[in-house]
Amino acid sequence: MELVYTGKTKNVFKLEDGNFLLKFKDDVTGENGVFDPGANTVGLTIDGAGLAGLRLTSFFYSKLNELNVPTHYVDTNFDDATMTVKPATVFGKGLEVICRFKAVGSFLRRYGAYVSEGQDLDAFVEVTIKDDERLDPPISEDALAMLNLLTHEEYAILKERTIEISKFVAAELGKKGLTLYDIKLEFGRDAKTNEIILIDEISGGNMRAFKGDTYIEPLQLEKIMLAD
Incomplete structure (x- = not known):
């Protein structure tokens, strides 16, 4: 290898x-x-x-x-x-796509003047550039297109699949009495077909899940989700 x-x-x-x-x-x-x-x-x-x-x-x-x-x-x-x-292949040097169901984390830090902690969000999708030096800045659809990272058509697919996958994960967590607050996904292009596909992981390490008002740690989330 x-x-x-x-x-x-x-x-x-x-x-x-x-x-x-x-x-x-x-x-x-x-x-x-x-x-x-x-x-x-x-x-x-x-x-x-x-x-x-x-x-x-x-x-x-x-x-x-x-x-x-x-x-x-x-x-x-x-x-x-x-x-x-x-x-x-990734878009540029990599993008992260966050789907938010509740106002927490960086969303709350940025928009706290307009939302309260834990406020419901309607599967809000935002894209950030993977760039440690610049603290993974958010980027808009128009900017993605102008920088030739994604076309508007590809962005529409990205957003649709993000919401579809995130709601699926939320539903699976719901079966165990858990609420998904937000989740971070990554996408790329299939090297053979060029189709936009989900890549990387879907785990407790890239989502916030709660049971009532209690945050569920990544290891505990795995135990709850995979318990018989």
């Missing part, structure tokens, strides 16, 4: 068959030792977080593939905490 990328929460290896292998780490994003799925730095290390993230990611991706939602997912190896995925 060839190591092609060292990320905050996982490393990426290229396989001989052209697919890629994602090795999940126990690092999670946050600031000052506090977990934050929207942060652009590693905030803390949680023992077992990598495998928990992989288990939950595999759970969601398997269901999405059954629903014919385009993803890069192929299979998982829980013994090695790895996931095999199809090759995909």
Whole structure:
């Protein structure tokens, strides 16, 4: 295997068959030792977080593939905490797409003059550029098109799939009595078909879930979701 990328929460290896292998780490994003799925730095290390993230990611991706939602997912190896995925290209140097159901986190920090904490949001979608130096700035549809990162047509697809996938995840959490506040997704283009597909992970490390008013930590979320 060839190591092609060292990320905050996982490393990426290229396989001989052209697919890629994602090795999940126990690092999670946050600031000052506090977990934050929207942060652009590693905030803390949680023992077992990598495998928990992989288990939950595999759970969601398997269901999405059954629903014919385009993803890069192929299979998982829980013994090695790895996931095999199809090759995909990212938009520019990478985009993150956040779907918000409640006003928390950076949304609340930015717009707190107009919203209260936990206020309902109607599956609000925003896109940020992956750029640690510039703190992952939000970017509009028009700017994405002007910078040749996405066409307006591709943005429409991106937004539609973000809402579809996020509502699916919210519904799955709802079956366990949990409420999804927000979720961070990533998309790319299928290297063979150029179709826009979901990439990266879907785990407690990239979402905020609550039971009532109680925040559910990533490891606890995996236990709740995968319990019989």
